[in-house]
Amino acid sequence: xxxxxxxxxxxxxEHGIVVPRAEVTDSPERAREIARALGGRAVVKAQVKTxxxxxxxxxxxxxxxAEAEEAARHILGMDIKGHTVDTVMLxxxxxxxxxxxxxxxxxxxxxxxxAVASAEGGTEIEEVAARRPEAVARIPVDPATxxxxxxxVRIADTAGLPPQTVDTLVRLWGVLVREDALLVEVNxxxxxxxxxxxxxxxxxxxxxxxxxxxxxxxxxxxEAADSLGARAGAKGLNYVKLDGEVGVIGNGAGLVMxxxxxxxxxxxxxxxxxxIGGGASARVMADGLSVVLSDPGVRSVLVNVFGxxxxxxxxxxxxxxALDEVRLTKPLVVRLDGNNAARGRALLDARAHPxxxxxxxxxxxxxxxxxxxxxxxxxxxxxxxxxxxxxxxxx
Numbered sequence: 051x052x053x054x055x056x057x058x059x060x061x062x063x064e065h066g067i068v069v070p071r072a073e074v075t076d077s078p079e080r081a082r083e084i085a086r087a088l089g090g091r092a093v094v095k096a097q098v099k100t101x102x103x104x105x106x107x108x109x110x111x112x113x114x115x116a117e118a119e120e121a122a123r124h125i126l127g128m129d130i131k132g133h134t135v136d137t138v139m140l141x142x143x144x145x146x147x148x149x150x151x152x153x154x155x156x157x158x159x160x161x162x163x164x165a166v167a168s169a170e171g172g173t174e175i176e177e178v179a180a181r182r183p184e185a186v187a188r189i190p191v192d193p194a195t196x197x198x199x200x201x202x203v204r205i206a207d208t209a210g211l212p213p214q215t216v217d218t219l220v221r222l223w224g225v226l227v228r229e230d231a232l233l234v235e236v237n238x239x240x241x242x243x244x245x246x247x248x249x250x251x252x253x254x255x256x257x258x259x260x261x262x263x264x265x266x267x268x269x270x271x272x273e274a275a276d277s278l279g280a281r282a283g284a285k286g287l288n289y290v291k292l293d294g295e296v297g298v299i300g301n302g303a304g305l306v307m308x309x310x311x312x313x314x315x316x317x318x319x320x321x322x323x324x325x326i327g328g329g330a331s332a333r334v335m336a337d338g339l340s341v342v343l344s345d346p347g348v349r350s351v352l353v354n355v356f357g358x359x360x361x362x363x364x365x366x367x368x369x370x371x372a373l374d375e376v377r378l379t380k381p382l383v384v385r386l387d388g389n390n391a392a393r394g395r396a397l398l399d400a401r402a403h404p405x406x407x408x409x410x411x412x413x414x415x416x417x418x419x420x421x422x423x424x425x426x427x428x429x430x431x432x433x434x435x436x437x438x439x440x441x442x443x444x445x
Contacts, residue, residue, distance in 0.1 A: 051256045052099045052279065052290075056139045058252035062236075065225050067218055068248045072141035078123040084140045085118035092140040094121040098133035099279060102293050106130045111143065131291055132278065144250060145243040150211055151175045152219060153235035153253075154191065154226045158327050159302025159356065163191040163226070165219075166307070167209035171238035183311055188304075197223035214247050215239065230257045232288070232303075258286070278322075278341055285337040287324060294319025295423040297342035297351040297380075299335075301326050301360060309354045312412055318420035321348045332371030339376045349423035352415055353384045362386040362394030370401045381422045382406045385415035 053061070056074045063069050073084045074097065085092040096108030103109050108130050112118035118140060128135045151171035157164045168186045170178050178185050187209040191197060197205070202219035206212070211219075218239065226234045233255040240248050282289030288303075292310075296318045300306035303325050310320040322342060326334050342351055355365045366386060382405055386394045395408055409415035 051258055051283070053254045053256065054097045054099060054137075055095065055252060056097055056137075058254040059139075059249070061225055061229060061254060062222075062249050062252055065221050065228070067221050067225075068246060069252075070142040070144055070248060070250065072139050074137050074139045075122070076126065076137045078119045078126065081122035081138060081140055082115040082119035085112055085115040088140065088142045090114050091143050092118045093143055094118055094125060095139045095141065096125050096128060096130060096135040097137045097139055098130050098135055100131045100133050100291055103130055108135060112140075131293065141250075144240060144248055146238075146240045146250075147243050148212075148241045149238035150209075150215065150240070151186070151235075151237045152205075152209075152211070152215070152222065152239050153233065153237075154197075154223060154231075155235075155303050155307070156232045157190070157302060157304035158325065159305050159358070160190060162193055164304050164307075165189040165191050165197070165205045167205055167211060167219075169210035171240075175237055177314075183315070186311075188307075191223075196227065212241060214241060214245065218247050218249070225254070229254070230259070231255060232257050255288075258283070278345060281344070282324070282337075282341045285341070287334075287338060287341060288327065289341060290323040291345070292320050292322050293347070294321040295347055295349040295427060296419050297321045297324070297345065297348040298354070299324045299326060299338050299342060299351065300354045301356065301365075305354065305356055309352065309412065309416065312416040313352065313420055316417045316420035318416075318423050321345055332368045332375075335365075335368035336372035336375045339372050339378070339382075343376065343378070343380060348380060349426035350380055350419045351382045352419035353382065354412055354415060355384075355386055355388075357386065357388030357390055357394070361390040362388055363390040363397060364394075366394035366397040369406075370397055373401065373403055373406070378403065378405050380405070380426070381419075383409055383415050383419040383422070385409045385412055387412075 059069045075081055092112050094110045094112055096103050108125055110121040112121050122138050125135055125138050149171040151168040153166045155164050166188050170185055189205050202216040206215050222234050231254050235253040236249045238250050240250050278291050296313050298309050298320050300309050306323055306325050313320050326338055409418055
């Protein structure tokens with residue numbers, strides 16, 4: 051269950067993490083009053099459970115209460131990646147000196163967690179990871195020991211974060227553990243001109259198994275009924291919508307995150323994060339493929355699985371059975387490695403679906419999926435241009 055930014059901010063505040071003063075509203079007139087209470091200037095931010103709000107125009111800096119009202123009026127009702135903006139949060143602006151990125155995420159493949167951190171936070175963190183993956187540190191965290199001061203110091207040193215962030219790293223781990231979260235992310239975590247460490251934006255994903263005591267967040271009722279996230283959640287899938295053209299399905303958060311980076315390094319943009327976890331039954335694969343293929347922006351799909359407890363032949367069998375349920379309309383590239391990989395590849399070869407092909411390495415699979423997506427996008431643009439030309443001649 052994903053939380054809205056203002057809900058993540060509330061959790062951070064409860065755990066002693068510094069956040070800007072802020073308030074949420076669904077009224078432009080109330081936005082003016084909130085901005086006045088914040089001192090006049092305010093950052094007006096769309097509250098939707100997706101990224102890319104800034105690029106979509108869903109984040110605006112208002113210089114005075116009148117501008118805050120105007121910004122809220124513009125943002126409310128916007129559609130951002132299929133999510134309608136029903137509320138906005140007005141936050142007190144910060145005088146930013148430096149920006150960082152920090153997160154903790156469940157890594158099912160290793161049975162632990164990953165601390166992901168970078169000294170270069172902000173809206174372009176995905177591009178930083180794609181261009182210079184060495185700028186984003188990934189540090190395994192043993193859930194049995196967690197993140198205490200010594201571990202936080204190691205994370206900060208590895209990622210190039212200043213010592214002032216250590217306390218926040220410890221407290222963020224507290225959010226993850228005490229709130230039953232699968233993901234806790236701050237982007238950006240900033241150091242202000244006064245030397246304070248402040249969480250300007252946050253994302254928290256709670257474990258659906260903890261819904262029974264997380265009633266204060268409203269549960270599934272807060273999800274848009276027609277959103278891909280809601281569909282995936284209803285099927286028990288760990289899905290995050292991204293703004294790209296290559297659908298990504300994998301087993302284990304760490305493997306999926308690495309796959310996203312490799313796809314980006316091949317010149318394409320991932321369309322989603324979808325972790326099928328430890329089980330890849332026909333039902334799971336059918337549901338996963340159905341959700342990913344429902345995204346109109348997807349041009350190709352990459353399935354990247356490393357067989358461990360779940361053997362690759364079981365994954366392949368799931369894919370084969372899923373192809374009988376899901377009408378595949380876009381190319382599917384499958385990379386199987388690990389336990390029973392050869393048997394899994396043989397099952398897919400025997401199925402011989404014309405839109406399914408295999409690759410033996412993650413890099414090779416990502417390059418092929420990226421190439422197929424680029425070719426499909428180019429063909430689509432050419433088709434649109436041709437139709438426009440014929441329409442112009444007909445006119």
